[in-house]
Amino acid sequence: MNNQKIRVGLLLFPGLTQLDLTGPAEVFGRMPGAEIHLLWKTLDPVSSDRGLTILPTTTFEGCPTLDVICVPGGPGQIELMEDGITLDFLRKAAAGCKLVTSVCTGSLVLAAAGLLTGYRATCHWSSIDQLSLLGVEPVQERVVRDRNRITGAGVTSGIDFALTVVADLVGHQIAQEIQLQMEYDPAPPYQAGSPRTAPPAVTEAIREKNASFIEQRRTATKRAAENLASALKESD
Template sequence: MKFGILVFDGVEELDFVGPWDLLKIWSKVADGPDECLIIAESSSPITCARGLSINPHLSFDDSPTFDYLLVPGGQGTRKEVENSALLEFVERQGTTCQAVLSVCTGSFILHAAGLLSGKQATTHWASLDRLRALGDVQVVEERFVEDGQIWTSAGVSAGMDLMLGFIARTSGEEAAAEVQLSAEYFPSSTHYGEFKDHPGAPGYLKHS
C-alpha cells in the first residue's frame, strides 16, 4: 500500500504532519501503508505556512502511482489552485487512487482538479462560505466527511480525526484504536472561551 502526501509552498504544517504521524504509527502497529511518501512539484525544499522547511521525498516526475493521496491546505492553496502541473498530478492520481483525502482548504485543490464536483465536503470553518460559493459542492459542517472515494476534513487539527476515521474504515476499528492509543490522541473536552457564539463557528461546534 502506497500513501502519498502532497506538499507545496505555504502548506499548513499540522495539516500534513498530524496525518503523517498517524500513518507511520499505523504502519508500525496495525499493518498500515508499506510506503508513506511526501510529494512536491520538485524535490527542492518546501517552506511551510509557519516557516518550517521540509524536503520532499519525490517530485511529480518521479512519483509512483499511489493507492491513497492526501492533499493538505494552508494559504498556499490560493496559489496552487492555479498551478496546472499540481492540478494535473492530483487529477491523474485521482483516477487510480482508492481514495483521495484533503485537510482544511486542500478541498479547493480537489475541486480545481475536478474531484469534488457533486460531492459532500467540508473545509476550514473560515472558508465554508467560499466552498459553498463554488456552487457544485454540498457543504457539510462536520470534522470530516466521507463521500465515496473522497474524504475531506475541517481545518488543521481535524486532519487527525479524518485519518483515524480513514484507518477505521480501511483496517477496522481495532487498528484505529491501536493508532489512537499509540499517539495518545484523545482530545480534551475542555473548550476555551465562548467559541459557540462566534458567527463563523461550524455546526459541529455549536451543537457540542
C-alpha cells in the same frame, strides 16, 4: 489491504499549514504496510506558512500509483488553485486511488481540480462556503465521507480524518490502536475550537483579523470556478 503495501501520498507545497500534513502523516505512518510519499514538483525544501521547513520525498514525476492521495490546506492553497501542473498531477494520481482526500482548505484544491464536483465535503470553517462555488455541497462536520472522497475540516481535524481513513483501509481495531499509541485524547483548555462553541467575541475577532485574507481566497476560488467551467466546456 491488511497484508499489502499501502501507498499514501501527501501533497507538500509552499505555504501549507504543516499540521494539516504532519498530523495525518503521523497517523498514516503507524498504519501496517504504510509507504508514505511527501509529494512536490522537486525535492527542494518546502517552507510551511509558519516557517517550518519540510523535505519532499517524491516528485510528481517519480510518484508511484497511490492508494490514497491527500491534499492539506494553508495559505499557499490559493496559488495551487491556478497551478496547472499540480492540478493535472492530482487528477492523474486520483484516477488510480482507492481514496481521494483532503484536510482543511485542501478540499478547495481538490475541487479546483474537478475532483469534488457533485460530492459532499468539508473545509476550514472560515472558508467552507466557498466549496459551493466549485460545485461541491458543503457539510459542516469534522470529517465528511462521500463515496471514496474523505475530507477533514480545519487543521487539528486532520488526526480525526486520518484515523477514519485508517479504519477504512485496515479496520477499526488498528485505527483504535493507533489512537491509543498517540494518546489522542483531546481535552482542550477552552471550548473555543469551533464557531459553534467559541464565545461570540472570539469568533468575531478572528473573522475581523482574517477578513482580508478570506476575501483574497474567495477571489481565487471564483477564478478557479471559472477555469473549471471552461475546462468542462472544452471537454464536452
